[in-house]
Amino acid sequence: MKSRTPFYALVAGLFIAGVVLIAIQRYGYDVPLLPGEHREIWEVEAQVHFEATGDPVLVSLAVPDQPAGYLRLSEHTVSPGYGASVVEPATGRRVEWSIRHAAGPQTLYYKARLLLSETPSTLPAPAPAVPGTLVRDEAFRTSAEQLLQEAYARSASPFSLTRELLRNLTQPSLSDQARLLLSQASHAEVLVDLLARAGVHATVVRGIYLRDGRRQQKLETFVQVRDGDKAQFFNPRTGREGRPGDLLLWEVNGAPVLDVVGGVNSTLLFSMIKQYQPALEVSQTLQKADALLNFSIHSLPVEERAMFQNLLLIPVGALMVVLLRVFVGIRTAGTFMPVLIALAFMQTSLLAGVPLFILLISVGLWLRSYVSRLNLLLVSRVSAVIIAVVGLIGLFSVLSFHMGLNAGLKLMFFPMVIISWTIERMSILWEEEGPREVIVQTGGSLLTAVIAFLVMNNAIVKHVAFNFIGLQLVILSVVVAAGSYTGYRLLELRRFAGMREQLDVH
Amino acid sequence: MFIKPGELRRLGIVGMNRRNLRYIHTYNDRSRYPAVDDKLKTKLLAREAGIATAQVLAVVRRPHEVRHLSTGLPRHGFVLKPAKGSGGKGILVIRESGERGHQKSNGHWISDQDLQRHAHNTLAGLFSLAGTPDVVIVEELIHCDDTFADYSVEGVPDIRIIVFRGFPVMAMLRLATHASDGKANLHQGAVGVGIDMGSGHAVGGVQFNRPVACHPDTGKPLEHLTVPGWSAILELASRCYDMSGLGYLGADIVLDRSGPLLLELNARPGLSIQVANRQGLEPRLAHIEQHAPTGLTAAERAVYAQRAFGHAAQDHTAAGDPAPVTDIEAFG
Numbered sequence: 021m022k023s024r025t026p027f028y029a030l031v032a033g034l035f036i037a038g039v040v041l042i043a044i045q046r047y048g049y050d051v052p053l054l055p056g057e058h059r060e061i062w063e064v065e066a067q068v069h070f071e072a073t074g075d076p077v078l079v080s081l082a083v084p085d086q087p088a089g090y091l092r093l094s095e096h097t098v099s100p101g102y103g104a105s106v107v108e109p110a111t112g113r114r115v116e117w118s119i120r121h122a123a124g125p126q127t128l129y130y131k132a133r134l135l136l137s138e139t140p141s142t143l144p145a146p147a148p149a150v151p152g153t154l155v156r157d158e159a160f161r162t163s164a165e166q167l168l169q170e171a172y173a174r175s176a177s178p179f180s181l182t183r184e185l186l187r188n189l190t191q192p193s194l195s196d197q198a199r200l201l202l203s204q205a206s207h208a209e210v211l212v213d214l215l216a217r218a219g220v221h222a223t224v225v226r227g228i229y230l231r232d233g234r235r236q237q238k239l240e241t242f243v244q245v246r247d248g249d250k251a252q253f254f255n256p257r258t259g260r261e262g263r264p265g266d267l268l269l270w271e272v273n274g275a276p277v278l279d280v281v282g283g284v285n286s287t288l289l290f291s292m293i294k295q296y297q298p299a300l301e302v303s304q305t306l307q308k309a310d311a312l313l314n315f316s317i318h319s320l321p322v323e324e325r326a327m328f329q330n331l332l333l334i335p336v337g338a339l340m341v342v343l344l345r346v347f348v349g350i351r352t353a354g355t356f357m358p359v360l361i362a363l364a365f366m367q368t369s370l371l372a373g374v375p376l377f378i379l380l381i382s383v384g385l386w387l388r389s390y391v392s393r394l395n396l397l398l399v400s401r402v403s404a405v406i407i408a409v410v411g412l413i414g415l416f417s418v419l420s421f422h423m424g425l426n427a428g429l430k431l432m433f434f435p436m437v438i439i440s441w442t443i444e445r446m447s448i449l450w451e452e453e454g455p456r457e458v459i460v461q462t463g464g465s466l467l468t469a470v471i472a473f474l475v476m477n478n479a480i481v482k483h484v485a486f487n488f489i490g491l492q493l494v495i496l497s498v499v500v501a502a503g504s505y506t507g508y509r510l511l512e513l514r515r516f517a518g519m520r521e522q523l524d525v526h
Numbered sequence: 527m528f529i530k531p532g533e534l535r536r537l538g539i540v541g542m543n544r545r546n547l548r549y550i551h552t553y554n555d556r557s558r559y560p561a562v563d564d565k566l567k568t569k570l571l572a573r574e575a576g577i578a579t580a581q582v583l584a585v586v587r588r589p590h591e592v593r594h595l596s597t598g599l600p601r602h603g604f605v606l607k608p609a610k611g612s613g614g615k616g617i618l619v620i621r622e623s624g625e626r627g628h629q630k631s632n633g634h635w636i637s638d639q640d641l642q643r644h645a646h647n648t649l650a651g652l653f654s655l656a657g658t659p660d661v662v663i664v665e666e667l668i669h670c671d672d673t674f675a676d677y678s679v680e681g682v683p684d685i686r687i688i689v690f691r692g693f694p695v696m697a698m699l700r701l702a703t704h705a706s707d708g709k710a711n712l713h714q715g716a717v718g719v720g721i722d723m724g725s726g727h728a729v730g731g732v733q734f735n736r737p738v739a740c741h742p743d744t745g746k747p748l749e750h751l752t753v754p755g756w757s758a759i760l761e762l763a764s765r766c767y768d769m770s771g772l773g774y775l776g777a778d779i780v781l782d783r784s785g786p787l788l789l790e791l792n793a794r795p796g797l798s799i800q801v802a803n804r805q806g807l808e809p810r811l812a813h814i815e816q817h818a819p820t821g822l823t824a825a826e827r828a829v830y831a832q833r834a835f836g837h838a839a840q841d842h843t844a845a846g847d848p849a850p851v852t853d854i855e856a857f858g
Contacts, residue, residue, distance in 0.1 A: 398650030453714055506544040513528045516539050518735055520529050522804050
């Protein structure tokens with residue numbers, strides 16, 4: 021015997037390659053393993069309103085690049101008459117609208133579709149604020165330093181310092197110093213300035229709360245405080261610590277969110293809706309964006325894709341035939357005819373398909389027995405049966421249509437030539453070996469076809485076969501492995517059951 | 527109803543998958559298949575090797591020759607066979623011909639036209655393995671040896687011998703019954719009778735996988751059956767290996783009044799022979815692989831098999847595993 025090692029290596033190689041491919045698609049591109057999985061998608065719309073003064077207008081809006089905890093699936097702008105473009109300077113991604121002449125109220129829209137994702141993303145760490153640049157005023161400086169000294173003495177780390185400062189800035193009865201500071205700048209700005217004076221790296225970040233169906237939402241301001249590698253969010257108005265789970269960070273670079281040149285009274289409002297989209301569509305959007313995987317079936321036109329979907333199920337059917345023949349030992353008329361019948365069942369549905377198939381074979385056999393009396397050559401006879409089968413299918417289709425049954429129309433999906441040959445061989449089998457053998461073989465074929473159909477028509481199998489090309493390799497490895505199975509078939513255990521009494525003899 | 531795989535393995539039964547992979551794929555070279563799949567080639571090879579086969583009366587190769595088929599055929603019976611038929615498909619046995627047409631082995635009469643249609647079907651490849659065009663062989667009718675007169679109905683019994691690497695390992699007599707319509711195919715209802723390799727005595731019969739003691743139609747007890755000229759038959763089977771080059775082979779032999787004739791060779795012999803013999807093939811095949819001497823002539827191999835696999839030899843070994851035959855000199 022030759023060494024079996026290369027064989028096992030081949031089987032294992034195919035299997036592993038298939039599983040790895042599946043894993044890449046599952047985890048790299050988030051293709052769901054089960055059909056019907058849904059993903060949460062947020063459609064966020066930013067509206068910029070302003071009054072144009074009649075001069076050239078330049079509007080610059082900060083937009084999120086890859087917001088933490090989300091993946092941007094798509095984005096677009098709606099702005100009649102405006103030129104719009106996305107620019108990416110070092111201070112973050114921005115949309116810029118421009119127009120030579122505009123007057124009166126203007127509204128510009130930016131829409132983005134965001135996918136909630138579990139992959140954590142790191143926040144950028146923009147340059148720390150320069151201390152003392154917020155307000156260059158002696159009274160402000162003195163108040164700030166007093167407030168800071170007090171808090172510094174009662175704290176041990178950047179975070180605890182922040183907490184102390186926030187307690188001073190948010191308590192109901194404000195101190196004189198705090199009141200002075202807050203009269204000149206916002207909570208967030210004051211906090212960042214104070215922390216910068218203490219050498220603590222803090223930045224203002226802005227975000228919106230994602231709440232389904234909300235409109236006219238404004239940006240919320242947070243302060244991100246850093247301590248080495250760690251970062252903590254603080255709400256400067258309430259003093260609450262931590263980053264809310266439903267907060268979408270819109271601007272994290274400390275740059276101005278909205279800049280309008282040539283307009284006044286600008287406002288920025290957000291509205292958002294939550295959608296549940298089939299996970300598959302989402303991952304297709306992701307895969308399409310990737311040039312490498314764009315080579316996949318999903319890049320084909322829809323019609324070809326539907327055809328491919330059926331093609332990719334043929335290996336599954338072939339696998340079922342292999343399993344049923346090698347491990348069970350079912351006899352079929354024509355090795356892979358059951359797969360073709362199963363494919364036809366997928367069009368007609370099982371309930372209509374099985375009776376139609378039996379009807380077709382029975383009427384075909386009956387016709388064939390008449391044709392045999394004409395004493396024809398084989399090729400003519402089979403051709404005559406093919407024509408008769410086509411005629412039968414036509415007749416059944418018209419009849420069932422007039423009886424209001426749509427299933428009859430699907431009959432044309434039956435492989436007519438194959439069925440004609442089957443009828444011919446069955447008829448010979450009938451003459452030579454009797455009806456019993458015909459029933460055994462037709463029944464075996466039908467049983468195999470039904471089992472293959474049930475597997476091929478399974479929503480999960482369909483989904484996996486179509487979306488995970490790696491499955492084909494896994495099937496190939498199983499088929500190849502089954503090809504070297506030398507054990508008994510299930511039906512042989514019955515065939516040789518009579519041998520049991522020999523056990524006592526020995 | 528079912529037997530456990532472990533029990534079946536203990537009995538040494540070879541299953542279909544194992545037969546295909548372990549024996550047929552390993553020992554049967556693809557290039558040798560045409561010699562057995564085409565009965566005309568088999569006959570030519572057999573003639574070269576000096577092995578007797580049924581005499582060919584005519585060969586029909588083209589459709590226009592079919593018209594002349596019924597002229598010059600013997601009245602006392604003949605057989606139409608597809609050269610590439612499998613599993614006994616397309617074999618038409620005519621007992622006698624006369625005014626009423628041709629009488630089939632089951633007693634029915636058919637016309638010249640029916641005969642010609644059968645020939646046309648055969649030529650078109652209806653009975654051949656892959657549906658390829660075929661030729662019709664017209665053979666003389668084999669007259670069954672009188673020994674089996676009471677044991678076969680409507681057909682000639684044949685002896686199937688599995689020959690492994692030139693050694694006959696197991697044999698079975700196949701008796702046609704009314705249920706099998708005169709055919710000697712076990713799955714159609716023929717009775718399979720296991721034959722003791724040593725003596726040629728029957729060791730019990732099966733029909734439809736169930737043990738039977740008597741022929742179901744004639745009621746004759748099977749245990750009294752002995753195949754005459756057993757050693758010569760085994761030698762003939764051994765020579766089929768030299769002639770075909772197939773390591774795992776089924777030789778079908780009939781006993782004509784004139785002596786044993788090779789009917790056909792089979793590169794994929796079935797497994798029912800194990801049921802007929804109530805023994806698995808595995809121990810015997812393993813014995814040949816491990817212990818059998820090489821370089822023996824066909825006659826020596828036949829003797830070796832008789833001694834290694836005969837019941838007399840097997841009684842000495844407890845587990846049913848044949849013991850190696852050591853006194854090679856005895857073959858001289």
